[in-house]
Amino acid sequence: MGLFTAKPKSEEIEAHERRLALPLAKPAKIRLENVSVRFDTRQGQPAALENVSLAIQPGEFVCLVGPSGCGKSTLLNIIAGLLPAGQGQVYKDDVPITKAGPDRAVIFQEAALFPWLTAVQNVEFALKSVRDKKARRAKALEQLQMVHLSRFADSYPHELSGGMRQRVAIARALALDPDVLLMDEPFAALDAQTRDVLIGEVQRIWLETRKTVIFVTHNVMEAVTLGDRVICMGARPGCIKQELDITLERPRAVEHPDTARFAQRIMANLQDEIAKIVLEESDFVEAERARGRDDDPDRVLYPHTNTMGDGI
Amino acid sequence: MMTPIVFFILILILWETGYRREWWNSYLFPGPSQVVQALIAGIKDHSLIIATRISLVRLILAFGTALVLGTGLGILNGTVPVVRRAIGPLALGLQTLPSICWLPLAIIWFGLSERAILFVTLMGALLAVTIAVSDGILNIPPIYLRAAKMMGARGPRLYREVLIPAAFPAIITGAKQGWAFAWRSLMAGELLSVSTGALGLGQTLMRGRDLNDMSQVLAVMTILIVIGVVADRLIFTQLENRVRRRWGLANP
Numbered sequence: 258m259g260l261f262t263a264k265p266k267s268e269e270i271e272a273h274e275r276r277l278a279l280p281l282a283k284p285a286k287i288r289l290e291n292v293s294v295r296f297d298t299r300q301g302q303p304a305a306l307e308n309v310s311l312a313i314q315p316g317e318f319v320c321l322v323g324p325s326g327c328g329k330s331t332l333l334n335i336i337a338g339l340l341p342a343g344q345g346q347v348y349k350d351d352v353p354i355t356k357a358g359p360d361r362a363v364i365f366q367e368a369a370l371f372p373w374l375t376a377v378q379n380v381e382f383a384l385k386s387v388r389d390k391k392a393r394r395a396k397a398l399e400q401l402q403m404v405h406l407s408r409f410a411d412s413y414p415h416e417l418s419g420g421m422r423q424r425v426a427i428a429r430a431l432a433l434d435p436d437v438l439l440m441d442e443p444f445a446a447l448d449a450q451t452r453d454v455l456i457g458e459v460q461r462i463w464l465e466t467r468k469t470v471i472f473v474t475h476n477v478m479e480a481v482t483l484g485d486r487v488i489c490m491g492a493r494p495g496c497i498k499q500e501l502d503i504t505l506e507r508p509r510a511v512e513h514p515d516t517a518r519f520a521q522r523i524m525a526n527l528q529d530e531i532a533k534i535v536l537e538e539s540d541f542v543e544a545e546r547a548r549g550r551d552d553d554p555d556r557v558l559y560p561h562t563n564t565m566g567d568g569i
Numbered sequence: 570m571m572t573p574i575v576f577f578i579l580i581l582i583l584w585e586t587g588y589r590r591e592w593w594n595s596y597l598f599p600g601p602s603q604v605v606q607a608l609i610a611g612i613k614d615h616s617l618i619i620a621t622r623i624s625l626v627r628l629i630l631a632f633g634t635a636l637v638l639g640t641g642l643g644i645l646n647g648t649v650p651v652v653r654r655a656i657g658p659l660a661l662g663l664q665t666l667p668s669i670c671w672l673p674l675a676i677i678w679f680g681l682s683e684r685a686i687l688f689v690t691l692m693g694a695l696l697a698v699t700i701a702v703s704d705g706i707l708n709i710p711p712i713y714l715r716a717a718k719m720m721g722a723r724g725p726r727l728y729r730e731v732l733i734p735a736a737f738p739a740i741i742t743g744a745k746q747g748w749a750f751a752w753r754s755l756m757a758g759e760l761l762s763v764s765t766g767a768l769g770l771g772q773t774l775m776r777g778r779d780l781n782d783m784s785q786v787l788a789v790m791t792i793l794i795v796i797g798v799v800a801d802r803l804i805f806t807q808l809e810n811r812v813r814r815r816w817g818l819a820n821p
Contacts, residue, residue, distance in 0.1 A: 339715050359721040369716040372817040373734045382730070383720050415817025433720060 284351055285312035286469045287336055287437060292345035294331055294495075304494030305331045309345075311488070311497065318463055318470045320484035322477055322523065324530050328495025329473045333441050336471060337363045349437065359383070362430035364440045368422035370414040376425045377401060377410035383432040400428040404458065420451035424458070431462070440472045444479065453511050456482055460508050477527070481519045482509050489523055491530045493537070499526050599784040604791060607784035616773065621792055624755060624769035627683070631690035632751040636744060639695050643702025643743070648732065653703070660696055660703075668693035668750070669757040676762070683767075686758040693754025694747035701746060705739020706732060741812050745805035752797060 294306040306328040313319050321329040334340040335347055338357035347354045349361065357363075362383075370379045380397035387393040401407050404424040414422055423443055430438060440459075444452040456479060463470060463483075474480050480487045481503055489499040501523060505515050581601050587593065588600025599607075611617030646653050646660065671692045675685040709732065717731040733740070759771020768776070770789050777785030 337719060339718065357715070357718040357721075359719070361719070363715070363719045365712060365716065367712060369712045371713060371716075371731070371734065373737065373815065382722075385721070385726070413815065413817060429720075 285348075286315040286317070286350065287311070287313040287471070288346075288348040288351070289332075289336075289342075290346045290348075292332075292335065292342045292347060294328065294335070294340070294343040306335075306343075307494035307496050309495070309497055313469060313471065315469055316467045318472065318483060318485045320472045320474060320480035320487045321490060322474055322480045322487060322527070323490030323495075323498075324492050324527065325475065326495070327490040327492040327530070329490050330441055331495065332490075333363075333439050333471060333473050336437070337361050337439050339363070359433040360436045362433045362435035362438050364423070364426050364430050364438070364443045366442045366445050368414065368419075368426040370422055370425055370429070372414050375411050375413055376406060376417065379414070379425055380429045380432050383429045397428075397432060400432045401425070403431065403462065404428045418451075420447050420455060423447065423455060427459070427462070431466070436469065438468045438470045440470065442473055442475065445475070452479070456511055457508070459483060464507060477520045477523050478511060478516065481505075481516045481523065482511050487519075487523060489526055492533070498530065499523075596781070597783060599787065603784040604787040607782070607788040608791065611785070611788055616768075617788065617792065620768050620770045620773040620789070621796070623767045624759065624771065625796070627687060627690060627769060628751055628755050631687045631755065632694050632748055634687075635691050635694035635698055635747055635751060638691075639698025639743070639747060640702050640740060642695075642699040643740075644706060644728070644732065644736075646699060646703035647706025647736070648728075657703075660699055664696040664700060667757075668754040669761065672758060672761055681762060686755065686762060686769075689758040690751050690755040694751035697750045698743045698747040701743020702736060702740050705736035705743065708739065709735040738809070738812050738816050738818055741805070741809050745801070745809060748800060748805060749797075752800070756793065 289309055289311040292306055292309045293304060296305050305326075309328075309332065311332075321332060323329050331340060335342045336349075336354065338354050338361065354361075370376075371382065374382065377394065377397045380400050381393050384393045384396055387396055398407060398410060401410055404427055406421060406424055406428065409417060409421060414425070417425065426443070444455055447455065459472075460483060470483075472480070472483055477487075484503050487501045487503060488497055489501070490496065491498040501519065503519055505513075505519070509516055585600045585602060588595055588598070588603070608617065642660075646657060668689055671689050672685065675688040679685040679688060713731060713735050717727055722731055755769075756771045759769045760775050762772075770793060774786055774789040777783070777789065
């Protein structure tokens, strides 16, 4: 009787309920609820972010991509506690984020190392909690070794290349042993080769540490190579346009055809955003011209050409 | 390197020749040989050495105080917006005031004493140091502060390990300026208060005038130039360059 009808069904329902319950049972590492931010500019108060809600799971690698001005860096700075959320709530482990702290390490676009400290001293700065000086030095050297910079431990930042500086910044951030690693276009200022090497290193380090990472970039290939999930943002107002789970095996290669396929899908979506910006720009130029103020057509800056490798 | 030396020697020859040929009244402007003799005499009877030491001790006392107070005030001014808005304009105004203008007040307050001279010297350097330090703090790239906050540095540690090191090149530049101002103020103070306390270089110079001994005046001026050059070129500029290199601000 019930042996063949009721039981399989109840199992099905149980499984379904488990799936439903799963995201609830596992609390988000970072959660944003209806965050809106406005900045005062001469053009009034355009929304840098409007009603952004987002949940990031522990151990997840999330990439935020989007055109300039979509508020992706603003979002990151809010999570870092370096900018206040205008409206809405931001939580880490269900505790509201009010200020910056070592539990949320940030890697900035410029390495932001202290120029008066050597590489190893910069990493030691993050290891304040280690009281014993010898242990602190050893731990800092260990971190530098992780980014292959042991040989340059005693070099000052200005003696290192851009890529090496960024690696010290990564070592410094990891030395904090943060809950969440926030990366704000960390490779934007680097040349293509160095960037590819560092993408590989970040991927390796993530596979070893499984930190929760939020990675902001305008480079779609970078996002697809690194992210478990890529969140595409749109500008004016800054908002989330699309989310895409990247289901590829790791480690991933930057130039792999599968990565390119995912990148293509994202690019297609961002196309509209780029078109919007170009349109706004030309409207602006038209308006300026109508007011007889624009006598220098070279002044118009079009967004970067839309190639895959070089982002948007 | 050769050009200034050759030029300098030519000037000396011309000066000595003019003095010997009596192109001018020789007692108004003695030749280099006379000046050197006065220098040697002053060194032999220790009068110039003692005067130099007295002036340098005064300078170091007043400058050291100005450095400590000025750095403190500069940090306060640079980090507390209310303080900056309140005392910033006053500090700028006071800096335009030649410090010797404090002398009448200083004499009323402290009498014709060592302290009056020290006060004038201190006031000469204090505001230059204050303004340089506060500008240095205000010009720290915000990214350093964000990085520091992100790593949880706050309170005294933020000051000791981030703000002051980041502003250090500006502090050195402020010290260099402060030294120059202090030196000028000290000489002005000593010149105008001959009867005060021990005989420093300024007072010795003034005494030379009283005795119509222009070679002594020129000898003291020579010492002043040498001290000025040594302090500026060999101490402060060297220190400044080293700090700027280390901080990655100059090409190595």
